[in-house]
Amino acid sequence: MLTGIEEVDWASLGHAYGPADDVPELLRGLASGDPAEREAALDGMYGSVHHQGDVYDSTLACIPFLLELVADPGVQERGSLVELLTSIGGIELDDDEELDALDPEDDEFIPAANYAMAAAAIAAGADVFLGLVSDPDPEVRLAAPCALASLHPEPARVLTLLRERLTVERDTEVRLALVAALGRIALRHASLRAETVDWLDWLARAAQDPGLRLAALAQRARCAPGDIPDDVVPWVTGLLEEIRANARQAAVPGGGRTASPTLIGQVRELLEEHAAGRPAPWTEELLRTLHAALDDRVDDRIALILAQLRSPDWGQRSDAIWLCGGLIRVWRGRYEEVVRLVGEQLHDPEPRLREAATTFLERLFELGSPAADALAARLATGPAGGSRAYGRGRTGGPAAPLPYGTALVGPPGPGSADPDADPGSVPDSDPGFGPDADPGPLGPLGRTGGGPSPFVGRSGRDGALLALARAGDPRAVPLLARALEEPEVRRELLYAMDGLGPSASMLAPLLRRRLAEVALDERLYDGAAPLLYALAAVRGSQAVPEVLRVLCGAPENRRDWVREAALRTLAAFGPAAREAVPDIRRLLDADSATVATTAARALWAAEGDLAAALPAVERWLRPGATGADRCAAAQALGEIGPAAASSAAFLRPGLASRDLWVRVRCAAALWRVSGDATEALPVLLAAWEENRHARVDVAECLAEMGPAAKDAQLVILTELTRRRRHNAREGASGSHDIHQDEKLLTLCRAALARMERGGY
Known part of the structure; x- marks a missing residue:
């Protein structure tokens, strides 16, 4: 050997x-x-x-x-x-x-x-x-x-061999692998496709085993997506019911191997745990293949998911949540009933199903409102239905694969995972799982890629609270207050407070106390930034002394980031931050454009001193400034608005910049300071077509322009008729992607309404 x-x-x-x-x-x-x-x-x-x-x-x-x-x-x-x-x-x-x-x-x-x-x-x-x-x-x-x-x-030889083997093979998963391989051959070799599709169509109707019929139907759809039968939804739901009835007594046991320190061993253990107790776990992959083939047939896909969510089999309901995660991430549609049914799973005794439902709902923001009652009820009881208050630490059942990736971080922050995205956006990317991801070659455990991620954290009750808060439901406020009294708070909860309205003001004293407890050490930014964001969201101006403590005590490590976050919070407080003015003024001359321009915004908000604020911003718009510096300065002028009209001349050169984001920021700011859309609108519309990630910013400006943006009407109407989300990416997604696309749609509707009626 x-x-x-x-x-x-x-x-x-x-x-x-x-x-x-x-x-x-x-x-x-x-x-x-x-x-x-x-x-x-x-x-x-x-x-x-x-x-x-x-x-x-x-x-x-x-x-x-x-x-x-x-x-x-x-x-x-x-x-x-x-x-x-x-x-x-x-x-x-x-x-x-x-x-x-x-x-x-x-x-x-x-x-x-x-x-x-x-x-x-x-x-x-x-x-x-x-x-x-x-x-x-x-x-x-x-x-x-x-x-x-x-x-x-020799694909023709392989095709014959695999079809012959299918007549004698008795292992269910091997039979499914044989059918999947036949589909792969048909996709790779056009000369064999028609013959294979016809054979798969015959097998999907003639095979005695419903699992084999479902596998053949999925591969037929994959190989001929333009010829999927119109009755695919009742066909598939009937097969799933037949599979459930036949496999009721054949649940897969848990893994028998001992725990392993290797990565492959950990993945294997998690996949075994995911399949444990399920009669037919392999249906998940077949349905993923079918959904990928259905692609933009969103209504059919939603109908399939609804049928699964009503199944007596918790495994099918769990698969439906995962499949909908991949669907809703990429495609716009009517998901109200889907979300409501997913909310019902929060009360199921199976912890893996509750985990899947919670993680799915975390991503929905305003789309999660149909599940708000279920989320509130879930938070009022323990995991198994017993009464309990919001408990200490993290809770939840056994770790289970996520429906479609892992939510990472909150809104503001430097850097981005997408090279075309706004350079001031957050690094918010995770692996793209779901039926719209490329299945890829076989992985180390004998299953195709593109399925649920085995690398998960437990969502538990804080996940349900996050979903409720992101949905903007005021019932989250008292629960957030309890969470703020815990030793540790999930940072996403702090970033979710900006959609809760006036009722969230009661959280300000708790946020203030926590900010006062943050150590002024090398990890200050990680501890303070989420709290500063939350204080700005709830307008907790009583915390000015604590914000100043962070602003003035920032260590060298990421000092500019800390200062920018603190200054943003002071700017949100407006005149209530007047006692911070001396410290704000000292930062107008900072070497960092983001710090200096944010200080100018804070000074304007607190005291209205244009004489000091405008020069601090304008210096970052002069020749030689970097693209990021010019973006920061333009944003600052835009927030100051018409009072900064005298600075319009500093913005105009940016309209011809090679940097798209400089053009967008300068055009939007020029409109906001001058009220004249003549120069700004063509730049904004060109950016709309050039980079989809600019569309939210552009739409926000178009909504402000109203009738002045009438030349953008066709662009807006076209966006509103698209089924695919503007920011859907191949192989990756961010925790705020759905929210950002829904925000774009809201802004487009507002812009169109203002164009039609001539005002707000």
Whole structure:
């Protein structure tokens, strides 16, 4: 076994962490008789030799040895090795990444060449996978179909083999893998597509097993999305009911392996926990495939989800929540009934279902209002329905995969995960899970990617409170007051206070006390920024002394960030912050544009001193200022408004900037200080078309312009008729994406109404 492994100069090869001289040990570990050693070796292969899907020269050198291990029936858990080879060789280059289109000096040439060589090397030895479709080990049979569909150079031969194997295979999940592989072949090879689609259509109607019929229907839809039957909703719901009736007594037990310190082991344990107690957990992936094929048929997708949410099977209801997470993230639609039914799941005895419902509702903001009563009732009782007050710490059931990614952080802050987004926005991105994500190749656990994230935190009761607060429901206010008395407060709760209206003013004393307790150390920004945001939201001007303590006591680490956050809060307090004026004035000359311009805004709000405020802003609009500095200055002038009309000349050069955000900020500010849309409107409309992330800012300005923005009427109407959310991204989403798109729609409606009636 592993003949010739010592003849390879591994030290001269590399992987993600340097020289590959540790690879022989990893390869030997894959063949070990010790399960823990095998898992550690596989973890090492994914962690370094095939790190994040990359292919290195050491990866190429491993291929012959991996093929040898796969062919040896004495090696245990070969299914995981088949998956590893499928991942290494299954990366298909885009048209613009083809080797012929790349310059050998291009940075992308070597990675592309490695991917191409890996695919060729594995294809040359892919006959080894042919015999694995009948291997005694069901995990090997589970992995083999995708490997053959992705890597074997004779797809017609594979197609015949897999169809023949389906007639004798008895393992349910393997049968589903065979059907999925047939769909993959049809997608990759146009010459075989029509034949395969016809066969899948026959199987979807003729197979005795309802699970097999659902799998065939999902793959048929995937291969021919333009020809999905009109009766797909009743067809699928009928199949799901049949599956539920047949599988009622066949719940999947929990995982039997001991806990593992490896990443692969942790993922495996979480997936086993996710499937535990469910009669047919595999329906989740079939429905995800079907939803991806339905794409913009939003009404059909909502109808399917509603049917699932009414199912007696909690697993189907959990799947529906996850599927709706992917749907609502990308597509606009009528989700009121969906949200109401998801809210009902908060009272289910199954903790994983409650967790899924809570995490889904956290993302909805104003769209979560149909579930507000259920959220309030959930917060009035314990997790299992027993009465209890808002408790200390985090609560919730066993960790479960999130429906569609993990909410990360709150609104304001520096940086952004999207290169086209506003440079002043928050880094708020997470992996894109859901039916609209690319399923991708097989992962390390024998399931396709794009499913729920196994890396989760527990939402618990604070998640329900966050959802209620983000929905703007005043019933959240007393519960937030209780949460503020806890030793730790989830930071998203503090960022959710800006939509609660006047009733949230009662929170100001508690916020003030917590801000007074924040240490003035290197972690000041992390502790103070959410509290400062919340105090600004509730207009807690009695906290001026505590805000000044933070402003004046900021340490060197992230000092400008701290000062900006404190100054924003003082600006929100307006004249009530008059006692802070001396400290604000001292920062007008700061070396940071964000600090100086925010100080000018705070000074204007507190005292109305234009003579001092305007020069502090204008200096950051002069030639030589950076794009970010000019954006900060333009925003400050826009907030000052008509009183800053004398500064209009400083804004006009920004209308011709190469930086889109400078153009947007300067155009919006020019309108706000001058009241003349002649120069600003063309710039704003051009930015609308150039960068979708600018649309919320532009729409806000258009709504202010009213009749002066009549030339934007067609643009607004077009946006309101689009089904896809303006900020939907492939493979990623942010916790505020839905909220931002709904805000855009609200602003567009307001702008259109003002254009039509000539005023507010």
